[in-house]
Amino acid sequence: MTAWAIPHPRWLSLHARIRRITGRHDAEDLLQAAVQRFLERGPEGVQNPDAYLVRSARNLAVDQARRERHGAVAPYEGDDVGSVPCPSPQPDAVLMARQRLQRLREGCAQLDARTREIFLLHRLEGLSYRDIALRLEISVSAVEKHVSKAICFLTEWVMD
Structure with missing residues (x-):
């Protein structure tokens, strides 16, 4: 053996x-x-x-x-990978996405400075609630509340 x-x-x-x-x-x-x-x-x-x-x-x-x-994905059997059609977004979808992004930027500007900072640390920099709490010397619960507050506000702001 x-x-x-x-x-x-x-x-x-x-x-x-x-x-x-x-x-x-x-x-x-x-x-x-x-x-x-x-x-x-x-x-x-x-x-x-x-x-x-x-x-x-x-x-x-x-x-x-x-x-x-x-479902299983069939492998591409052609010689030229560049010939595989790659769908690009429709112009109206691109315009709508840009408008939503602009609304999101405007909404972030409306947040108070602390909530905006915490939200951006979490969503853009990818920091965990614990890491943000340690960096800003606040509780994890406070971080959760700021992120929740930002998400609720921005959801309403972008949808209006």
Whole structure:
């Protein structure tokens, strides 16, 4: 038996974990596919084979669920990728988007300075509520309230 072979009790344990995590009845198939990936990749460099197999099976389950939901995407078989039609937005859709963006800018200018700063830190810079709270030395709850206030105001402002 090699270092990466999975003894039967371990297989059952991994199978049970994958089934519990993914909630799928095809956990054994997922585990087999994960083992195949593992073998193709090679065991070198994998510090925790069990964790690798569980994560790989979970990823496979997520991919499978997406395919079931949206249908499989057929690969493009042509030679020239540039010939694939890429739909561009209609001029009226572009105009409407620009108008909404302008309304959003105007609405942001109407927010009080603290709420605007917190909203922009969260939405534009991608900071978490916790990071904003630490940076501005306020509570996470205060950050949540400012973001909520901004969203409510801007939703009404843009829709008017």
